[in-house]
Amino acid sequence: MSDLSAQKCEACRADAPKVSDEELAVLIKQIPDWVPEVRDGIMQLERVFKFKNFKQALEFTNKVGDMAEEEGHHPGLLTEWGKVTITWWSHSIKGLHKNDFVCAAKTDEVFNAL
Numbered sequence: 001m002s003d004l005s006a007q008k009c010e011a012c013r014a015d016a017p018k019v020s021d022e023e024l025a026v027l028i029k030q031i032p033d034w035v036p037e038v039r040d041g042i043m044q045l046e047r048v049f050k051f052k053n054f055k056q057a058l059e060f061t062n063k064v065g066d067m068a069e070e071e072g073h074h075p076g077l078l079t080e081w082g083k084v085t086i087t088w089w090s091h092s093i094k095g096l097h098k099n100d101f102v103c104a105a106k107t108d109e110v111f112n113a114l
């Protein structure tokens with residue numbers, strides 16, 4: 001378990017600070033399979049997970065959904081045959097908060113526990 005995945009999401013207010021470039025460089029090392037990407041002008045974390053079929057992809061999607069509900073923080077989910085694309089960013093600040101790194105690490109744990 002990484003340091004990040006052991007943490008809980010904290011309430012993210014609209015005036016919470018986005019992670020700085022320096023913080024991003026440190027945090028991303030703990031979740032090396034995730035790619036920071038700007039989409040629609042918003043910095044996000046993305047990872048594509050591969051599966052053998054649609055059923056397994058859907059099961060993983062639902063487990064990530066359960067984790068997101070527990071954390072009160074919600075990802076973008078695109079479930080396709082054999083593939084789930086997960087995207088984390090914080091809507092309230094239109095960018096990346098520590099919560100997104102925590103939830104990315106928790107997503108890795110959900111996948112690793114399958």
Ligand SMILES: C[C@H](O)[C@H](O)[C@H]1CNC2=NC(N)=NC(=O)C2=N1
Nearest residue numbers: 072073074075089090091092093
């Ligand atoms: C009211 C509720 O707590 C907020 O809308 C939460 C819910 N889930 C969320 N998820 C994400 N990814 N970003 C948010 O800003 C966010 N806000």
